[in-house]
Amino acid sequence: MLVAPYIDAFNPPRRTLMGPGPSDVYPEVLAAQSRPTIGHLDPLFVGMMDELKGLIQYAFQTTNEMTLAVSAPGSAGMETCFVNLVEAGEKVIVCRNGVFGERMRQNVERVGAIAVVVDNEWGEAVSPTDVEAALRAHPDAKFLAFVHAETSTGALSDAKALCALAKQYDCLSIVDAVTSLGGVELRVDEWGIDAIYSGSQKCLSCVPGLSPVSFSPAAVEKLKARKTPVQSWFLDQTLVMEYWSGSAATGGKRSYHHTAPVNALYALHESLRLLANEGLEAAWKRHADMHQVLRQGLEGLGLKFVVDEASRLPQLNAVYIPEGIDDGAVRSQLLESYNLEIGAGLGALAGKAWRIGLMGFGARRENVALCLKALDDVLN
Amino acid sequence: MLVAPYIDAFNPPRRTLMGPGPSDVYPEVLAAQSRPTIGHLDPLFVGMMDELKGLIQYAFQTTNEMTLAVSAPGSAGMETCFVNLVEAGEKVIVCRNGVFGERMRQNVERVGAIAVVVDNEWGEAVSPTDVEAALRAHPDAKFLAFVHAETSTGALSDAKALCALAKQYDCLSIVDAVTSLGGVELRVDEWGIDAIYSGSQKCLSCVPGLSPVSFSPAAVEKLKARKTPVQSWFLDQTLVMEYWSGSAATGGKRSYHHTAPVNALYALHESLRLLANEGLEAAWKRHADMHQVLRQGLEGLGLKFVVDEASRLPQLNAVYIPEGIDDGAVRSQLLESYNLEIGAGLGALAGKAWRIGLMGFGARRENVALCLKALDDVLN
Numbered sequence: 001m002l003v004a005p006y007i008d009a010f011n012p013p014r015r016t017l018m019g020p021g022p023s024d025v026y027p028e029v030l031a032a033q034s035r036p037t038i039g040h041l042d043p044l045f046v047g048m049m050d051e052l053k054g055l056i057q058y059a060f061q062t063t064n065e066m067t068l069a070v071s072a073p074g075s076a077g078m079e080t081c082f083v084n085l086v087e088a089g090e091k092v093i094v095c096r097n098g099v100f101g102e103r104m105r106q107n108v109e110r111v112g113a114i115a116v117v118v119d120n121e122w123g124e125a126v127s128p129t130d131v132e133a134a135l136r137a138h139p140d141a142k143f144l145a146f147v148h149a150e151t152s153t154g155a156l157s158d159a160k161a162l163c164a165l166a167k168q169y170d171c172l173s174i175v176d177a178v179t180s181l182g183g184v185e186l187r188v189d190e191w192g193i194d195a196i197y198s199g200s201q202k203c204l205s206c207v208p209g210l211s212p213v214s215f216s217p218a219a220v221e222k223l224k225a226r227k228t229p230v231q232s233w234f235l236d237q238t239l240v241m242e243y244w245s246g247s248a249a250t251g252g253k254r255s256y257h258h259t260a261p262v263n264a265l266y267a268l269h270e271s272l273r274l275l276a277n278e279g280l281e282a283a284w285k286r287h288a289d290m291h292q293v294l295r296q297g298l299e300g301l302g303l304k305f306v307v308d309e310a311s312r313l314p315q316l317n318a319v320y321i322p323e324g325i326d327d328g329a330v331r332s333q334l335l336e337s338y339n340l341e342i343g344a345g346l347g348a349l350a351g352k353a354w355r356i357g358l359m360g361f362g363a364r365r366e367n368v369a370l371c372l373k374a375l376d377d378v379l380n
Numbered sequence: 381m382l383v384a385p386y387i388d389a390f391n392p393p394r395r396t397l398m399g400p401g402p403s404d405v406y407p408e409v410l411a412a413q414s415r416p417t418i419g420h421l422d423p424l425f426v427g428m429m430d431e432l433k434g435l436i437q438y439a440f441q442t443t444n445e446m447t448l449a450v451s452a453p454g455s456a457g458m459e460t461c462f463v464n465l466v467e468a469g470e471k472v473i474v475c476r477n478g479v480f481g482e483r484m485r486q487n488v489e490r491v492g493a494i495a496v497v498v499d500n501e502w503g504e505a506v507s508p509t510d511v512e513a514a515l516r517a518h519p520d521a522k523f524l525a526f527v528h529a530e531t532s533t534g535a536l537s538d539a540k541a542l543c544a545l546a547k548q549y550d551c552l553s554i555v556d557a558v559t560s561l562g563g564v565e566l567r568v569d570e571w572g573i574d575a576i577y578s579g580s581q582k583c584l585s586c587v588p589g590l591s592p593v594s595f596s597p598a599a600v601e602k603l604k605a606r607k608t609p610v611q612s613w614f615l616d617q618t619l620v621m622e623y624w625s626g627s628a629a630t631g632g633k634r635s636y637h638h639t640a641p642v643n644a645l646y647a648l649h650e651s652l653r654l655l656a657n658e659g660l661e662a663a664w665k666r667h668a669d670m671h672q673v674l675r676q677g678l679e680g681l682g683l684k685f686v687v688d689e690a691s692r693l694p695q696l697n698a699v700y701i702p703e704g705i706d707d708g709a710v711r712s713q714l715l716e717s718y719n720l721e722i723g724a725g726l727g728a729l730a731g732k733a734w735r736i737g738l739m740g741f742g743a744r745r746e747n748v749a750l751c752l753k754a755l756d757d758v759l760n
Contacts (some may be wrong), residue, residue, distance in 0.1 A: 002441050002569075004656040008651050009408075010428045012418045022642060025417045028389075029556075033643065034414035037405045038392045039721045047630040049389045061382050071589060072452035075638040076614045083504050083612075103613070110611050189382075191455055200640055207417055209451060209589065209641030233483070233489050234456045256726065259581055261589030262402060263413065264644060269390050276384040340420045346636065 016362075018371050019343030020151050021179070021203040022208045023359035025271075029206050030225065032270035033089075035262050048269055048271025049244065049260075055272035056212045058207045059181055059204070059280065060196060066215040066237065069268055070197070073263050074178040077197030079107055081174045081234045083193055084215075084223050086110030086144065088261040092143040092340070093134050093171070095126040095157070098150035099347045100176055108145070115151065116141060121191035122348045123318070125311035128159040128165060134167040144171045149180035151202075152346040154318040155307045156184060160191045167192050178202060181212065182360060183274055183287045183315035189328055194219040200264075203287070203315055205360030206271035208240065209264050213237075216324060234258065283360075287314040290363040296354065297372035301379060306353050315363065317356040322379070327351055330378050338374040395715070396469065398751050399723030400531050400560070400665050400696060402581035402588045403739035405651075409586050412650035420640040428649055429624065429640075435590045435652035439561060439584070439660065440576060442568035446600050446617065447579050448624045449648055450591040451641050454558040457577030457591025458617045459487055461554045464595075464603050465523065465575055468492030472513050472523040472550070475506040475537070479727045480529035480556055488525070491611060496521060502728045503698070504760075505691035506537040508545060515549040524551045529560035529750045531582075532726040534698035534735065536564060542722045549704040552599055560583060562655055562740060563667045563695035574599040583667070583695055585740030586651035589644050593617075604740075633643065651740075663740075666752070667694040670743040674736065677752035681759060686733050695743065698729065702759070707731055710758055720752040 017024045038045050057067050070077045080103070086092055090113045094105045097120040108115040118134045120127050126146050135141060144166040148159045159175055166173040172194040180186050182203035188196055194216040200209035204339075215223065217238065223237060230236040243257040276281055293312030295305075298319055306318035321327050325342065331354070334340045343355035356371060397404045418425050428758060437447050450457045462484070472495045474485045477500040488495040498514045500507050507528050524546040528539045539555055546553040552574040560566050562583035568576055574596040581588035595603065595617065603610075603617060610616040623637040655663055665678055671694030675685075678699055686698035701707050707724065711734070714720045723735035736751060 001661065002438055004430070004442070005434045005661055006658065007431050007435065007649075007652065007653050009412065010415075010431070012415050012422075012424060012428075012646070014416045015418045015422070017417065019419055021639060022417050025643075030414045030416075030643075032389065034410045035390075035392050036394045036396065036410075037402050038395045039397060039399055039402065040723075042721065044392060049390075050391070051385070051387050053385065054385045056383055063382070072456060072614065073638045073641065076452060076456075079612065079614045107613050110544055110609060110613055123437060133670060140696065173718070191514055192673065199639065206641040207641065208420065208639045209644055212394040229490060232459065233490055234452065234459045256712065258453045259401060259579065259588045261453065261644070263410075263647075264404075264589055264641070266390060266392070267643075269387075272501070273387050273389065276387065279384055281381065299504050335422070343420065344421075362381075 013339055015339045015341050016200060016367055016370060017341050018362060019341045020355045020357050020359050021359060022139045023169055023357055024362040025207055026274055026361045028207050028274060029267045029271045031205060033267035037262050037264055039175050040262055041254065042254065045262065046254055050164050052269045055269065055276060058274055058276055060188040061186065061190065061212050064213050064214045064216055066220050066241060067238065068213060069265065070213050071258060072209040072211060073209055074197060074211045076235065077213050078103065078176060080121060080213055080237065081195040081197055082107040082111055083229050083232045083235055084173065084237045085172065085219055086113045086212060087228055089296060091116060091138055091141040092145055093118060093131065093138065093141050095131060095146035097124055097126055097150035097155060098122055098147065100133055100150060114205065123153045123155055123306040125155050126162060128161045132165055134179045135171065141171055143174055145174040147176040148186065149184065149313050151179045151316055153211065153306055153349065154313045154315045154316040172222060179316055183324045184313065188214060200268055204271045204275065205362045207264060209261065210268050218237050225244050227356060245380060250339060286356060287363045289367055290358050294358060294368045297368065298356030302375060306349065315357060315359045318353045320353050327380065333378050334374055340374050381677045393719055395719045395721050396747060396750060397721050398737050400735045400737050401739060403585050404742040405587055406654055406741045408654060409651045413587060413647035415646055417642050420642055421634065421636065423607045425642065426634055432645060432649045434726040435649065437658060438656055439652055440568040441566065441570065441593050442594050444594045444596055446595040447623060448593060448620065449645065450593050450640060452591060453589055453592045454577060454579030456615065457579065458483065458556060460593050460617065461577055461614045462487040462491055463615055464610050464617045465552065465599055466491050466493045466610055467606060471496060471518055471521040471526055471636065473498060473511065473518065473620055475511060475519050475526035476536060477504055477506055478502055478527065479532035480527045480530060484525045503533045503535055503536050503686040508538060508541045511542060512545055514544060515542055515551065521551055523554055525554040527556040528566065529564065529696065531559045531696055533686055533729065534693045534696040536691050536693045543554060543572045550603060559696055562663055564693065568594060580648055581741045584651045585736060586649050587644060589641065590648050591642065601643055602712045610649050666755050667738060669733050670738050670748055673745065674738060674748045677748065686729065695737060695739045698733045699736065700733050705759065713758050714754055720754050722751060739745060
């Protein structure tokens with residue numbers, strides 16, 4: 001026998017999380033998550049799931065029937081959209097202005113489809129003009145995929161305009177809303193978004209690990225018309241929906257697919273309930289307001305934003321690291337002395353920028369004040 | 381705007397979970413899970429992950445370097461093994477004696493590989509004789525895949541003998557240990573298992589949603605020698621390991637892959653720590669002992685086991701529903717009057733059997749007593 005390791009219980013410190021996510025989790029959400037586990041087919045649990053579906057629909061502003069939480073993080077939500085909708089050989093216009101656009105491209109390639117990449121600079125929004133040129137040049141494209149809020153740079157793209165272009169050129173739109181959901185305006189039905197995914201750990205201030213996803217009726221039609229099986233068994237939405245809603249095949253009864261992450265779903269239910277109580281528009285405004293306070297303070301410290309004001313995300317503030325400043329040392333000092341986490345740069349911005357998150361429960365005056373004072377102390 | 385739904389907080393009842401999982405969660409695990417969320421790249425968090433890896437290695441009895449928890453349920457753990465190791469066109473011997481063997485077959489097909497199915501009756505163990513015949517008949521087979529403990533029937537197969545056969549015929553073994561881990565003897569290194577996955581919600585008595593996975597050096601070599609990319613970006617273990625352990629490519633530093641389910645990993649750390657404190661052999665014995673008490677009681681009620689004594693799982697007791705008894709009515713009454721969940725039959729046993737789980741924290745005298753008395757009340 002290999003000997004049992006002796007390990008103490010893990011007692012994490014209380015951090016203030018102002019990085020790119022996970023964000024500060026609502027205390028109510030942590031409490032909800034630790035309620036007693038019940039069975040994933042318990043009538044009370046499936047009732048909770050019905051409520052959860054309604055709450056996700058509200059957050060996305062959609063009436064899409066195929067709306068649920070994938071039992072895995074946002075990256076699995078991304079993969080859910082690509083593996084269900086895109087078949088080998090199909091052409092997808094992929095907008096790339098940061099890490100997550102590139103990840104979309106990799107997803108397209110892994111289903112054996114063809115990615116046509118529209119590149120914009122890191123820190124810029126996706127250009128509708130460039131996208132339209134690509135749509136014109138590739139009349140056989142079936143999808144337009146883009147990131148609404150690029151977590152790697154803090155750039156917000158015009159999802160409404162991009163989805164209108166997709167429609168005009170007969171493409172289905174696939175939208176990454178991991179960082180946007182709950183933090184900035186997002187209207188799935190009104191804007192005609194066909195497939196969208198998000199994450200629990202950003203502006204929803206839930207624990208990480210779940211991905212809200214929604215497919216429009218047109219996306220569902222595309223899924224049903226597939227010529228080949230979905231390559232992932234776990235993410236196959238036709239199977240998953242038999243658990244989330246039942247189906248004609250199961251006589252309307254829910255059937256087992258996988259064991260749902262029961263307690264994590266309690267947490268998501270609670271976080272979306274808090275969002276619904278606050279109201280989406282109030283939450284969007286709170287993020288915008290807190291961003292203005294933070295922006296003023298950061299500029300007062302002489303820090304410069306990576307993204308132009310017009311396409312700047314309130315909930316993810318990327319600022320250049322001043323010359324001569326040791327990136328790692330500053331972040332370590334913030335973490336160790338102030339229990340404050342801010343994010344490192346990612347990809348092209350690694351070592352060049354910090355990412356300061358103001359997400360969900362984290363978008364509060366006290367967090368902004370702490371962050372500004374701690375940065376001031378450490379930098380000056 | 382779609383109007384915000386008004387929904388109350390969800391307050392689940394306290395159930396005693398004696399179905400096929402999720403099992404009763406340790407109170408310490410629920411407490412650990414609700415500790416403050418910290419960043420997934422926080423030095424304290426990655427230290428916790430190192431401990432967690434050691435704890436998973438202990439539970440599996442392996443020194444495999446590539447050992448981690450997949451950030452999704454057991455079905456995703458299954459898919460992790462197939463999509464990483466098996467390439468299109470390769471041949472896999474798949475043993476099918478219940479629902480999960482069939483799910484393995486579907487996974488093989490979805491990677492474009494060829495499944496050679498060895499069928500045994502539902503409720504029987506996988507027959508090593510039949511497996512050897514298949515290995516002889518298919519000298520080009522590269523994998524042998526089987527379920528150690530079939531959750532759908534309660535049958536335990538001889539993993540040691542099956543893995544020895546795999547080795548003898550130059551196959552890598554892929555083993556489903558979702559229900560076996562922590563409940564019955566399982567020795568990954570000693571038995572020569574090449575790829576194994578489990579679930580958090582069975583004999584580990586953790587919340588559902590995670591899948592411990594381990595690959596032997598031979599499995600890692602097969603992964604590294606792939607001619608084609610892994611079809612899943614999310615489950616690609618070469619990428620995931622850069623987060624779990626760092627890699628030569630990242631200079632030994634951990635790099636971001638996806639946002640880990642931070643709080644769920646706290647929970648798994650705690651449940652495996654409790655298992656290590658009890659000791660694996662003591663936990664195996666406890667499951668066996670409690671099974672004997674339950675068995676006597678169930679037989680006293682006139683109930684008959686689906687599985688022969690020789691291959692019966694202590695932690696999953698499938699018994700036939702007596703003639704004339706209304707399956708749904710009994711389970712509802714147990715749930716509503718006793719807050720006791722037992723499992724329905726699945727697949728070929730739907731409507732014909734109940735599945736009574738004695739898993740992890742649930743394998744206690746008080747649970748056995750409650751279950752026996754409640755069944756006695758309801759049936760007589």
